[in-house]
Amino acid sequence: MSKVISPADAASLIPDNAVVSVSSSSGLGCPDLMLKAIGERFEASGHPRDLTTLHPIAAGDMSGIKGIDHIARAGLLKRIIGGSYPSGPSTSEPPLIWQMIGANEIAAYNVPSGILFDMHREAAAKRPGVLTKVGLETFVDPDRQGCAMNELAAAAPLVEKVEFDGETWLYFKAIAPQVAIIRATTADEEGNLTYEHEGAYLGGLDQALAARNNGGIVIAQVKRVTKSGSLKPHDVRVPGMLVDYVIVDPEQKQTTQTQYDPAISGEIFRPLSSFRVPEFNVQKVIARRVAQELETGSAVNLGFGISANVPRILIEEGLHGSVTWVIEQGAVGGIPLLDFAFGCASNADAFMPSPYQFTYFQGGGFDASLLSFLEIGADGSVNVSKLSFRPHVTAGAGGFVDITARARKIVFSGMFNAGAKLSVADGRLTIDKEGKLKKLVAEVEHVTFSGPRAVLQGQDITYVTERCVMRLTPNGVMVTEIAPGMDLERDVLDQADFPLLVSENLKTMDGALFAEPPMGLRLPVKPRRTLPGRRP
Template sequence: MSKHITPAEAANLIPDGAIVSVSSSSGLGCPDLMLKTIGERFETTGHPRDLTTLHPIAAGDMSGIKGIDHIARKGLLKTIIGGSYPSGPSSAEPPLIWQMIGNDEVAAYNIPSGILFDMHREAAAKRPGVLTKVGLDTFVDPAHQGCAMNASAAASPLVKKVAFEGEEWLYFRAIVPDVAIIRATTADERGNLTYEHEGAYLGGFDQALAARNNGGIVIAQVKRIAKSGTLKPHDVRIPGVLVDYIVVDPDQKQTTQTVYDPAISGEIFRPLESFRLPEFNIQKIIARRVARELQAGSAVNLGFGISANVPRILLEEGLHGAVTWVIEQGPVGGVPLLDFAFGCASNAEAFVPSPHQFTYFQGAGFDASLLSFLEIDRTGSVNVSKLSFRPHVTAGAGGFVDITARARKIIFSGMFNAGARLAVSDGRLVIEKEGKLKKLVNAVEHVTFSGRRAIKQGQDITYVTERCVMKLTPEGLVLTEIAPGVDLQMHILDQSEFPLIVSDKLKVMDAALFQEAPIGLRLPQKPARKLEGAAHV
């Protein structure tokens, strides 16, 4: 018997007070039609009410795929637990969900994406919850905000600090979903799901398993339905035994602003010359300097922002393939995409389910991570998860906390301060006017990355800006390089709220970084890997 039902019939299956887990990553893999139909049902009938929704990665992006904003209605949502939240153009009105969070109309939590996937896994196995060190001494820690984004959430904590085997851990109880809403490309009549047009698998399997094992239902939104027995078993990512209902949306987008691109789903490989190279500007200068921190043969995680341009720097320098990029949505290798398509990669070598990718990150199996910063403080801690001009509201940290918790090497990149007017002339940086907002502050507003824990764990931390490079040491932030044309005192030391240590070996950044021509980048080879932590006779 076919499991195909209409979106309205599927929406009617969701009871008041249900816990609903939604698989998505911004526009990538978003079951937008199902969320839209749930919102329409509420507007018409007043049901379902008081939902708790789980979003390991954001659902929607305000750039053509509304996602969670379809159900951001007072009375419909009671609680929302997200790894990240949708964002849109800075000039646009804030998403409805941000407004609800800021107005304390919904209890809102920001739990790291990897931990949220772990919570689903523990719920599926009927274990009590997640014991982890990920998030210690960050906003995740109960000593800080404990993941709460507003007063309603702070009144009902989801994480506590516990002692186990003589060590300090964070404990997140498992949350059991009543409904999982996932997405794929094709379903056969028995509910077997394939992902041939998707840019990532995300965590649909784990979310479906958590619901099914606990007596819940699984609704899969797909582009099309095939006859039973026509899908190749090796292509099926989620078996039909986990899927209860199928909803068809023939118009679902592959990802944000993209109806379908076969290179994103690995069906073809684009010629390398078809990728846009970054124009010469300040951000490119920073990305070039970040690239010099890499080693050939490394597996490197990539975050949103300036860092996302680093693969294009290697492409321009003839070094594509020297580094394997790994991103939290699951693509491995290839050329990670930019802007709202970030999270996808063209020409990927493999797709890993997001929960497995986060296990890889949490255990520091990769070599380095390239991430952005909004603020840095005197301890080396970084904030990327709260914007001061939007009180109590954040786009969320996504997998940032999972990635940085144990990463052996992290290169943070960003502008030294906000709003400065900058230019480049004859291989020198020209600061025409200073920005009004300092980004090196005494204490960050929100601790997304803990410099204190980084020192304790021996992590290698570098901060790259347009005017200098800094290293984190037990004594503080050490200034190691300065851009040509920059005045040390006026442009750097006076622009920081806390004292910077100037290295006695302070160098001038290579002038080639500040010129349009390729820089002749050469990457040292990563040392051969040796067995770690084993006793040898």
């Protein structure tokens, strides 16, 4: 018997007070039609009411895929626990979910994406919860915000600090969903799911296991349905025994503003010449300097922002393939994409399910991470997750806390000041008008990354801006390089709200960074990994 039903019928299966887990990453893999059907049912009948929804990565993108905003209605949502949230430009009206969070209409939490996947896994195995050091001394820590995004959430803590086996841990209780809503490309009549047009597997399998093992139901949104027995077993990522109902949306987008691109799903490989090389500007200067921190043979995580252009710097320098890129949605290798397609990669070597990618990150198995910053504090801490004057522009932390918790090397990149007008030419940087908003502040508004903990763990931390390079030391943040054309006192030290240390061996940044032609980048080779006590 076919498991295919209408979206309206599927929405009618969700009871009041249910915990609903949704698999998505912004527009990538978003079961948008199913979320729309739930919102429409509530508008017509007032049900389901008082839902708790779990979102390891944001659902929706505010650019044609509404996602969570379909169900962001008073009375429908009671509590939301998200790794990240849809964001919008500062000139637009905030997404509905942000309006509800800001008005304290629902209890809202920002839990690191990897921990949220871990909570699903623990719920599926009937274990009590997650013990982790990920998030210690950040906003995740109950000594700070404890993941709470507003007063309602703060009144109902989600995480506690505990002692176990002589060490301090964060403890998150497992949350068992009654409903899991996941997405794939194809379902057969038995509910077996394949992902051939998807840009990532995300965490659908883990979310389905959590619901099924706790007596719940699994609803899968797909693009098409095929005959039972016609799918190859190696292609099935979620078996039909875990799927109760299937809804069909032939128009589901592959990702944000992308109906379907076979290069995103790995069905074809794009020529390197088809990837846009960044135009020459200040942001490219920063990305080039970040690239100088890499080693050939490394596995490197990549975040949103300026650092997302580093793979294209390597293409321009003839070094594509020197580094294996790994992103939290699951792509391994290839070329991570930009803008609305961020989270996807073309020409990937493999796709890992997101929960396993986060296990890799949390354990520090990779070599380096390239990330952005909104603020840098005097103790080296970084904020990327909250700015009070632009709350809906930031999307929460996503996997940032999981990635940085044990990363051996992190390179943060961004503009030194916000709003500065700059020009670059002939191997020099010029400040035409200084920015009014300082980003190096005495204390960051939200601790997404803890500088003191990084020092304690011996992590290698670098901050790259257009006018200088800084490194985190046990004594504070130290300027180690300065851009040609910059005055150390006027353009760097006086523009920080805290005293910066200056290296005794202060260097001038390579002038080739500030000139338009390729800079002739050469990367050192990463030493081959060996077991302790063994010779390479």
